[in-house]
Ligand code: ADP
């Protein structure tokens with residue numbers, strides 16, 4: 001099936017056990033019961049499972065499936081799956097295809113090797129996968145057969161969440177509960193479920209697969225540990241939104257086709273800032289489905305790239321000195337009856353409900369800025385945050401002129417106007433005048449209001465969007481809870497009193513939390529100073545950022561809304577610290593190995609050649625300028641020393657305390673690695689090109 005002989009409409013959801021398929025294949029009462037769970041959050045009736053399983057199996061087998069897989073999302077951020085065959089021997093030498101309700105609902109992968117931060121020891125290794133009915137099952141194709149994939153939550157024998165999905169579902173439930181209280185204050189009592197929505201924009205690099213195999217660093221660590229900047233980088237901006245190279249476009253079309261079949265509504269594609277960098281973004285969906293779909297997008301990008309002789313790099317900073325990759329997570333909330341709750345309309349100053357919800361977000365982001373920073377912390381994202389191309393490690397909110405003005409008016413006693421949108425005049429008569437957005441964009445803000453949603457830009461390209469969504473849903477739930485409680489008490493149920501109470505609350509929130517709003521240049525030196533004066537946090541590295549997860553405030557937050565228990569939260573902190581240490585450790589070992597066995601030999605080969613040329617010339621009476629030889633000799637020596645230093649530093653990590661180890665990796669190991677890199681990159685500028693053993697930045701970034 002390609003786009004040329006099959007229209008997109010027919011491809012879309014072709015491999016999804018969608019609402020339409022269910023409607024078609026399930027008895028009416030069963031279908032209705034499922035919809036009540038999916039659309040209104042009603043408790044799942046387990047008695048329907050056998051019927052659903054049987055219909056699902058028949059549908060899957062018609063599509064060539066031989067196996068089913070419970071797909072789950074462990075704390076590594078990856079996607080995991082365990083496959084089981086439908087076939088069971090019938091005892092007469094034949095076999096029947098079977099799939100029961102209990103097999104649909106629950107699985108028991110061993111999976112004991114996934115990091116669980118101490119929740120589950122290998123001797124008590126039971127972990128269960130539980131069907132998530134809100135995320136549709138789908139068929140994954142392979143040339144030799146297909147697999148029915150069932151998205152599941154992954155929990156321990158004691159019911160603790162071992163995965164990235166369970167907390168998303170819990171946080172959505174929490175947000176819904178609190179949002180209902182707010183809606184009720186505004187007389188909206190239909191109870192339509194308020195869901196958080198997410199639209200993630202994924203940035204990535206593509207390099208030719210041959211380069212990938214010649215770079216042990218990319219193969220093992222996902223990024224280059226060495227590499228001098230090419231003569232031409234991204235300065236010309238000629239790649240950004242430029243014409244997409246043919247091979248890349250063919251790849252993109254295939255990715256999109258495969259994702260369409262899986263019901264992932266991919267919408268936009270374009271070149272990104274750096275050479276070899278691209279972006280793909282789907283339309284937004286409910287946060288839980290968007291999270292699963294985002295995992296599918298990453299899987300598909302990697303898989304299809306191979307087919308086209310390329311490798312897709314999702315690392316946040318594959319190339320030093322070149323733009324890194326992020327994943328902007330657009331976030332909002334809405335319900336079937338109320339639409340998007342973050343839509344201000346044309347006159348936001350008159351939209352009290354919007355103002356309240358927006359203020360609640362402002363309060364949440366200010367109060368829990370440390371948490372938002374912690375959920376985007378990773379060894380790889382540290383290379384990006386705070387560099388002059390990505391949002392700084394300081395969390396702030398960009399509101400735009402219109403809203404900032406409205407909130408300023410509120411603070412001063414009441415809002416009576418909104419800056420109008422106006423029209424965009426281009427000064428060319430043949431171009432139509434366009435309605436202009438009320439505010440410009442700001443690309444330097446980590447958390448920006450973009451018209452009818454917030455965009456969290458500090459998320460790393462390689463991350464699951466689960467953590468950020470869990471954090472946003474929960475902190476906003478807490479804030480809505482706070483606002484609802486204040487307003488319920490102040491009004492005592494009398495809606496006449498709402499306006500006055502609201503006015504007072506908004507003023508108070510802006511006074512206490514308005515310092516999180518910053519519309520200026522987030523990259524600038526002045527902002528760092530000003531942010532410090534405002535008392536905003538600036539957690540530059542992962543070991544700085546993660547300990548927020550052990551604060552009383554964050555523990556109570558997650559506990560109170562039933563999103564993560566203290567033990568579950570602790571297990572996450574342990575896991576992320578461990579992952580941080582592990583990533584840096586592997587990079588350091590790889591740095592040593594490559595520097596010693598790949599770079600050093602090439603450098604001394606060249607040094608030898610230079611030395612013998614020098615000696616020969618001298619022998620026949622020529623003076624030879626030994627400048628290059630001296631420089632290479634000096635660099636070789638420095639390289640050798642820096643490798644020994646790095647080795648000594650890496651081997652003396654004390655790993656009995658995870659946080660101390662992380663701090664050590666951050667403050668000692670990484671700088672020592674950077675030292676080795678410095679000499680290698682300098683050598684790259686001297687050593688003969690035919691002796692240089694690694695593909696260069698120039699080659700990897702510009703050969704398409
Ligand atoms: P840009 O690059 O200009 O920020 P894109 O079109 O690439 O914009 O991506 C914007 C993303 O925001 C899309 O995934 C879009 O579906 C999503 N989005 C739009 N409205 C909402 C909303 N209400 N909730 C969540 N995401 C949204």
Ligand code: MG
Pocket residue numbers: 201328455
């Ligand atoms: Mg964006």
